[in-house]
Amino acid sequence: MKIDFTRRSFLGTSMLATGTVAMPGILRAQEGPIKLGTLTPLTGSGGAYGPVMAETVKKAAAEINKAGGVLGRELVIISEDDQTNPEAGLRAARKLIDVDKVSAIMGTWASSVTTAVAPVCWQSGVFLTTASGADSITKLPHQGFIIRTQPNTTLQGRKFGEFALELGAKNVAFVSPQTPFTDSQYAELKRAVEAAGGKTSILIYDDKKTTLRTEVDQALRGKPDAIVMGGYTTDTAVLVRDLYRANYKGKLLGFGYAVNKQLVDALPPDVSEGIVTLSPSAAEGTNGYKHVVKLLGIDSPDTYSCQIYDHVNLVSLAMAAGKGTTGAVIKDNVRKIAQGGGEKVDNAVDGLKLVAAGTKIDYDGASGPCDFTDIGDIQDAQFRYEQIKGGKIVLLKIA
Numbered sequence: 001m002k003i004d005f006t007r008r009s010f011l012g013t014s015m016l017a018t019g020t021v022a023m024p025g026i027l028r029a030q031e032g033p034i035k036l037g038t039l040t041p042l043t044g045s046g047g048a049y050g051p052v053m054a055e056t057v058k059k060a061a062a063e064i065n066k067a068g069g070v071l072g073r074e075l076v077i078i079s080e081d082d083q084t085n086p087e088a089g090l091r092a093a094r095k096l097i098d099v100d101k102v103s104a105i106m107g108t109w110a111s112s113v114t115t116a117v118a119p120v121c122w123q124s125g126v127f128l129t130t131a132s133g134a135d136s137i138t139k140l141p142h143q144g145f146i147i148r149t150q151p152n153t154t155l156q157g158r159k160f161g162e163f164a165l166e167l168g169a170k171n172v173a174f175v176s177p178q179t180p181f182t183d184s185q186y187a188e189l190k191r192a193v194e195a196a197g198g199k200t201s202i203l204i205y206d207d208k209k210t211t212l213r214t215e216v217d218q219a220l221r222g223k224p225d226a227i228v229m230g231g232y233t234t235d236t237a238v239l240v241r242d243l244y245r246a247n248y249k250g251k252l253l254g255f256g257y258a259v260n261k262q263l264v265d266a267l268p269p270d271v272s273e274g275i276v277t278l279s280p281s282a283a284e285g286t287n288g289y290k291h292v293v294k295l296l297g298i299d300s301p302d303t304y305s306c307q308i309y310d311h312v313n314l315v316s317l318a319m320a321a322g323k324g325t326t327g328a329v330i331k332d333n334v335r336k337i338a339q340g341g342g343e344k345v346d347n348a349v350d351g352l353k354l355v356a357a358g359t360k361i362d363y364d365g366a367s368g369p370c371d372f373t374d375i376g377d378i379q380d381a382q383f384r385y386e387q388i389k390g391g392k393i394v395l396l397k398i399a
Contacts, residue, residue, distance in 0.1 A: 032073065033074045033076040034070055034073050034074070034075050034076065035076045035078060035100055035101055035102045036057075036075060036076070036104050036105075036312070036315060037077075037078050037079070037080060037093075037105045038053065038054050038057050038079045038106050039082050039092055039096065039105050039107060039113075039117065040053040040054050040082065040107045040108070041082055041083065041110060042079075042081035042083075043083050043084070044082075044083045044085055045084040046232075048233065048262045049257070049305075050082075050107075050109060052302070053107050053109070053304050053305055053308045054107070055296070056295065056301075056308050056309050056312075057079070057106060057107070057311070058079075059296070060295065060309055060348070061075040061312060063347075064312075064316055064348050064349060064352070067352065070316045070320055071319065073325070075316070077312075078096060078102060080092035080093075082113045084109070084110050084232075085113070086110075086112045086115070086116035089108065089110075089116055089117050093105060093116075093117040093120055093121065094120060096126075097120060097121070097124045097126050103126065103127065103315075103325050103326055103330065104127040104128070104315045104330055105117065105121060105126060105128050105129075106128075106129045106308055106311040106312060106315065107129065107130070107131060107307075107308040107311060108131070108132055109131050109132060110132060111132040111133060111137060111153075111180040111181050112180055114128075114130045114132040114137050115132075115136065115180055118137065119140070121142075121145055122140075122141075122143050124327075125326060125328055126327045127145055127327040127331055127334075128142075128145055128146045129146075129147055129149070129311035130147075130148045130149075131148065131149060131304050131307045131308065132148060133150045133151060133152055133156060133181055134152070134153055134179070134180040134181035135152045135153050135154050135184045136180055136181075137152075138373075138375040138376045144331045144376070145327060145331055146376045147314070147334060147376040147378075148376060148377065149307040149310055149311065149365075149367050149370065150280055150307065150378065151280050151381040152184075153181035153185045154185075155188075155381070156255075156278075157184060157185035157186065157189045158188040158189070159278055160185070160188075160189050160228050160253060161188065161189040161190070161192025161193045162192050163253065163276070164198075164226045164228065164251070164253060165192070165193060167251050167253075167276070168225070169198065169224075169226030169250075170198040170199070171198060171199050171222065171224045171225050172193050172198060172199075172201075172225075172226045173200070173201045173202070173203065173224035173227045174186045174189055174201070174202045174203070174228045175202075175203045175205065175215065175219050175228070175230065175239065176202070176203075176205070176229065176230025176231055177207035177232075182230055186200075190202075201224070203218060203219045205235075207231055207232070207234070207235035208235075209238070210238065211238065211242060212238050213242045213246070215239075215242075216239070216243055216246050216248070217246065220248060224250055225251065226250055226251040226252075226253060227248070227251070228253045228254070229252065229253065229254040229255075229258065230255070231258055233257070233258045233259075233260060233262045233263050236259065237263055237267060240263075240267060240271060240272060240275065241271060244271045251274075252274065252276070253275070253276050253277065254276075254277050255277065255278075255279060256279020256280075256384065256386070257279065259275055259277035259388065259393075260393070261393065264388060264391060264392070272388045273388060273389070273390070275387065275388045276385065276387045276388075276396070277386050277387070277393075278384065278385045278386070279303060279383065279384050279386075280367075281303060281381070281382040281398050282301065282303045282306035282367050282368070283306070283364075283369075283382075284398065286346065286366070287346045288309075288346035288366035288367075289301075289306060289366045291346065291347055291366065292305060292309050295309070301366075303367060303384070306365070306366035307367040309365065309366050309367075310366055312348070313365060314338060315330055316351075316352065317348055317351045318334040318336070320351075320352050320355045320356065321333040321336055337361050337363055338362065338363045338371060339362060339371040339372070340362065341360065342359070342361045343360065344362050345361050345363055346363070346364055346366070368380065368381050382398055382399065383399060385397045385398070
């Protein structure tokens with residue numbers, strides 16, 4: 001099993017693929033490695049998460065290979081950097097599909113990247129697993145070639161509205177760059193707040209600007225007692241700093257992928273003090289979660305690492321159940337091993353043994369129960385609520 005980041009190792013992979021083509025078909029089917037791709041943000045706005053996600057897959061695949069692989073074949077993991085950029089992500093996906101001939105691409109993170117990549121996946125018969133949340137993603141005509149472990153933004157927007165109300169807010173401003181999920185998140189936030197008698201407003205900003213003081217002044221004219229920040233870490237830092245300079249004293253709420261250690265490190269403690277955040281929670285306390293803790297050697301792996309751990313396990317088990325390695329086989333079998341009853345498993349190594357013995361399994365992973373709707377959305381998830389206190393991110397609750 002190898003991870004391929006460099007041109008040199010990329011050429012090695014191509015040579016391996018060439019050698020494999022020269023083999024007789026039946027031998028190729030039985031003995032060739034199974035190539036899977038990860039497409040995570042190793043750089044850019046999501047760069048705080050992507051490297052660990054890729055490393056998680058590398059280590060999970062090593063465990064599977066050590067136990068005999070999938071259908072007796074080694075997993076080869078090829079990792080590419082989407083740079084948190086749709087154009088770069090699309091180029092990387094084309095390379096994984098056209099050159100490396102992967103069966104699945106795992107771990108796309110930014111919704112804009114997933115939206116760009118998804119069509120080339122389903123058109124090529126490559127299965128796509130994602131940690132992106134935009135509602136629009138699973139509404140694409142993907143023909144079943146997408147599942148996601150991240151709750152959609154309809155649910156996330158409602159949670160933000162409910163959390164703002166819980167904090168006592170009655171006048172909530174949503175301040176955000178334009179993203180594939182901005183409109184749906186605001187719509188659900190607005191629905192939740194206004195159903196309780198509150199009012200809302202929205203302001204869209206350019207996330208490339210180095211100051212947002214004009215936008216801050218505009219947002220504060222409505223006298224909001226809570227502001228929900230919809231950006232990524234870099235632009236959220238600019239927004240928070242300008243709100244501090246404007247002496248804003250209301251509540252600040254942000255997404256977990258923006259209000260993180262990177263943001264805390266970028267701002268003085270008195271500037272970031274009190275910001276609250278929520279994000280989909282990993283299934284802390286479960287055996288699947290504990291396995292990722294041990295696998296990565298860190299106390300609190302983030303939800304995206306747990307989600308991509310589930311991705312590689314789901315893909316591996318689906319291929320084993322379907323006795324094939326194509327994206328279509330994964331599509332046709334992923335729900336058969338993930339839901340609908342059977343012996344509970346939380347890792348691929350145990351699951352592969354049961355599948356080989358003909359036992360029906362029901363995979364529940366490190367990110368939670370991996371049950372999917374017909375269009376590929378996760379059916380249920382918990383959320384993690386945190387707050388910055390004294391320069392540290394402190395857990396408030398998981399609910």
